Amino acid sequence: MPFTLLDENDRVLLFQGQTVTEHFLKRLKQRGLTTVIAEIVEEIQEEAAKEDVSFETKVKTLSCLEDTMENLVKGCSVSLEPLEENVTSILEEVRAHEELVIPIVQLKRHDDYTFTHSLNVAIIALFIGRFIGLEEEELVRLGLGALLHDLGKLKIPQEILRKPTTLNQSEWQVVKQHPLIAKQLLDEQKGVEDLVKFVPLEHHERLDKSGYPLHLDPWEIHLFARIVAVADVYEALTSERPYRKALPLTEVVEYLMGNAGYKLDDIVVRTFVSRLSPYQVGDVVRLSDGREAVVSRLNPVLPFRPYVQVRTPDGKGGFVVEEIDLARSLTLTIVEELSLKSRVILPE
Ligand SMILES: [Fe+2]
Structure with a gap:
């Protein structure tokens, strides 16, 4: 059974699914570990075995995201600059993918789903944004908005978010508040640009007005929110959740294509699906x-x-x-x- 390897202080040494490189093997050895169970990938040429975004960048961004989101929820005065620097690092790595294939994001930790989900969504959104041809400045704002898209969920009781069965009507109404809560938390901060707020507020809006919370008309939904809506649905459906198993990629693609132009933005879905790689090097x-x-x-x-x-x-x-x-x-x-x-x- 694959698992995330933690040290004695619960810091992550290796994530489930992380490629075990020479560097990590040495680090584990220094910490007194002598063996580790890993998937066989030794025949793969090293240059081909590149990741979507490096483990180091993901861990750095996750820790910055956790601090930023927790301080925003506490109502402290927060600068988004450190998070912006992390978005720039992610973008540099996303740009290095000449082959324009989105690898399936592997970093998953079930104990802090909101944070890892947000990071995965941001990486996917940045790939889509780049494929669509957004400018550098726009990509940074998109990345920040995507990282913070579920900020409002930190104010939703854990027993509702982690409920293993279907939510009842009143619980569902509570969950539906999270875009408005995020907007409110960001409005309380000085200097957060409106471009960063569109995604947290509008990522659950749908073209047929079936989404929430504002039931915007299709032309009112910001492009960034349309991009993150697709990344969010994809990431959520391909992840295992307390109430259901991860869906196979083919079913997720079917779902996205079935909703293209109806609930989700047609061009965004087509751009995403046409670049989606069902396999990772090493599978x-x-x-x-x-x-x-x-x-x-x-x-x-x-x-x-x-x-x-x-x-x-x-x-x-x-x-x-x-x-x-x-x-x-x-x-x-x-x-x-x-x-x-x-x-x-x-x-x-
Ligand atoms: Fe959300």
Whole structure:
């Protein structure tokens, strides 16, 4: 069972799903750990195994986000500058993805869902914003708004947010207040630009006016809020929640496409879906011929047909590694995602 590895002070050493690089192995070794269970990715070329946004940037942003949101909720005077610096760091890394494929964001911690959900939504929103062609300044405002989109939830009782069953009518009314609460908290601060407030206030508005809290007409919903609405729905549906399992990617894409132009912005959904990669480098999959393979490179044009590596015994006790371009091997498809575990010995 994969888990997040914490040190004695509950600080995160490794997140569930984090790639175990040489750097982390050394760090774990220094802390006296001798073995760790990890997924096999050793055959993957290092340059191909890049993440959407680095672990360090995610951890730094999460800690800044937690401080900022908690101080905003307490009513302290807060500067958004440190958070803005983190958005700029995320943007630099998002820009490094020449292949224009959105990897599935892996950083998940179920104990503080609001924060990790907000970070994941911001990363996805920045990818979409960049694909749509927003200017640098706009992207920074979009990123800030996305990071703070669920700020109001910090004022909603935990027993409602974590309720494992469907919310009743009155509980649902309480949850629906969170966009207005966020707007109010940001209004109380000096110097927060209106562009940052559109997302927290409007991310649950829908084009058919079925959203909340203001039931805006479609032309009134800010583009940033339309972008975050798509990122938010995607992130929520692909995450496991107390009341339901994570939905498979194909179902989530179906849902987004089904609501494009109806509840969600058509161009935003199409931009997002066309760049979405269903696989990460390092995913272990089963091919239609029964062989197990490891995703070695993504294909931005045909994201459902990445490059994979298969290992074939060489007859001398070793293996020959062969890379297959699934875009060219049309008789082969991925039929299943597997989770292969191996014991990795930490270096001396
Ligand atoms: Fe929300």
